[in-house]
Amino acid sequence: MSSHAAPRAARDATSPPGPVLAVDGLSVGYRTGHGTKTAVRNVSFELGPGQVLALVGESGSGKSTIGHAILGLLPVGGRVLSGAVRYQGRTISDLSGDRLRALRGRAISLIPQDPTVSLDPVRRVGPQVEDALRLHTSLDTEARRARVHELFELVGFHHVERRYRQFPHELSGGMRQRVLIAAAVAAEPDVIVADEPTSGLDATVQAQVLDLIDDLRRRSGTAVLLITHDLGVAADRSDLVGVLRDGRLAELAPTASFVRNPRDEYSRHLLDNVPSRLSFTRDRAGRAPSERPEEPAVEVTNLSKHYGGHTAVDDVSFTVPRGRTFSIVGESGSGKSTTARVLTGLTRPTAGQVSVLGTQLGALSTKAFRPLRRDVQIVFQNPYASFDPRFDVLSVVEEPLRSFQPAGSSRRHRRENRDRVAAALEAASLPASFLHRHPRELSGGQRQRVAIARALVLEPKVVVLDEPISALDVSVQAQILELLVTLQSELGLTYVFISHDLAVVRAISDRVAVMRRGRIVEQGDIAQVFERPASPYTAELLGAIAGRRLAHR
């Protein structure tokens, strides 16, 4: 972990004075069917050597478009409408393709968003990094190879010889991102545009990758334009923060003063909705003692699940009291989603006992499980994928009702179902006018509300929430969390909440279990686990939470 307090002023004496990169009144538009849609409006900022500017904003705010415009890599139909991008005082936004290509990689390079698709799957990773050297340096084959080995060491690889010869599919997501970082710094650029460099990576890996970028920046005085949706990352890793909204720069301020005292209202709204600043547990603390004899809603004893030779869940036990929120946190591959699937009867356990509302699941076939589904529902991470593409909102939410009505009686129940669907939508804070809209017309948050309405329409007792807010923007996340908490207190629901995000878990759970490689390494009351983690792994996870600067005002 880098030191957050250290001043991040420019130190590189060799760079020329003045900003390395200046964006001046930049507007970018995309051609659409009827005209031009402006995605970025009149954005200006300057980036000095060794500085980190974080551009934050929600999806569609134009932050990635700015990054692409700087590199001259706007997608088809996009073009710079006005303004200029200057690199060391020279305007580069009107250069021809060839001249720009000479600059790209050597002067300004890109760390792309998705490491899983940004490497050529049929080439070894070493030569892919070497490409940058071949284009921008006069090194011979041997020297290039040696340099790639150096770069791989720089990004923290140990067996550089072996890594050089590996294919992208042999590397994990974090390692692929390191390869891409190696490629980005290969030609020693002055500016790196990092477009969401860690989205999709686990928290501990994210911390490592960001540390690495930080380290490279400090060593060579490279300026970094960090594009991110995560205010925590921005707060921890930048000198300047630029908040984008609808293509406009709402606020541009030094990070420290931005965190302490945001001037713009939208910035304040974003900051207030950061998970580490949310807490819904406080209001419920007083309720706990009054309901003492807690009967369990879900009891899991020695649960294991094997897929062939692979053990996804290994001897897991926990109990969820009625009306409470039990969270399972872990990084990808920790077995948390498999556990959720077992609870909802989508996967059958290999060994162990699972009891939901007093019914033993272990031996139940899919068919025998069906009556229990009335009381146990699930909300998926990606609501849109969990809706039949042909269905409107009414049909989506009505589905569970139809399932428990005799086949062929849908006509008789039409009016009643419609009313119940409308009531469920209302519970999820959606107007009844949404009944006949198609999910594709809705925003991400609205879709997740529809998914929640579907889960609630049968008035279940237990709801399993599998990463329900991971795909949403920060302020929408806060709304959905709030909705979940309200519904829980109104309907007495029991939640099993699956998440990779410790900040979110802390905001809404009563108890938490930390999973790693199929095992629960630690479980306990939320305060105990977060304040005094017993396991070093939990401590490591807690240390990797981005945005600790934000947690305390």
Place this chain on the structure above:
Amino acid sequence: MTATVGNPAPPAGAGETGRPAEAPRTRAIRVLLWSLRHWSVVVAGAILAVAVLWALVPGWFTHANPTAIGATDKLLPPSSAHWFGTDRLGRDQFTRVVYGARASLSGSVVAVLIGVTVGSVFGALAGWFGRWIDALVMRLIDVVLSIPGFLLAITIVVVLGYGIPQAAAAVGITSSAAFARLIRSEVLRAKTSQYVEAAVASGARSPTVLLRHVIPNSLGPTLSLVTIQFGVAIIWIASLSFLGLGAQPPSPEWGRLVADGRNFMASKPYLVVYPALTVAVVVLAGNHLARHFAERQKR
């Protein structure tokens, strides 16, 4: 943090649903522009429409009788009275082509229907149930696909007897294997999709999931194969008739007309050329439309 649940932000695309009705004139202009840009699609559609009308109401296009023999008008070249000339029995060739559309087109429609139905049932069963049913169906499909298609069709016609319905059945059964394979893969894809999982998790019964989610979502991608197969079926039925296995004289059918004309190929080429061209043009038009729809679907 406030205790009440905030109302969701107003939908971003509120205008999308409440788009004001377009003035009729601008709509007409837009249709015109679309037709100009996609003129080939318009032409293909028009050709198919004419062919279908030939099959439905041949009387609108010709007043002659397709089977009336004219002793004095044998083997006349194309003229204003006989657009495609006359055959060796003095029958008007254009009239026979028009009346032949019914046998050719209805035969291929039946063939495609049989192919899609049989293929869907087998493909859906294999994809949905998996295990030994899948293995059995797939091996059966392998057997069907391992025999050259046209040879198989001929064999089936020989077993069933000669005639257009038999030929259509033969072509349908032969093509069902390809449909079954496609439907199976689509069902497999839909089966593992998250909306099916969500339906199961929300308590839906298996038949409901299959009929409400899996099959409707699997049929869409097969639509372009259906339209392509329609053209293939026209060719195959015409080919079977050419070999004398389909339409029996004196009823007109496009393949049959080509067969009748082949004895005069050197001296009176128009007897072969016009019916053959008709088949080619209709099939090409069908394929062009199919490709247009397939591309639209991809978007």
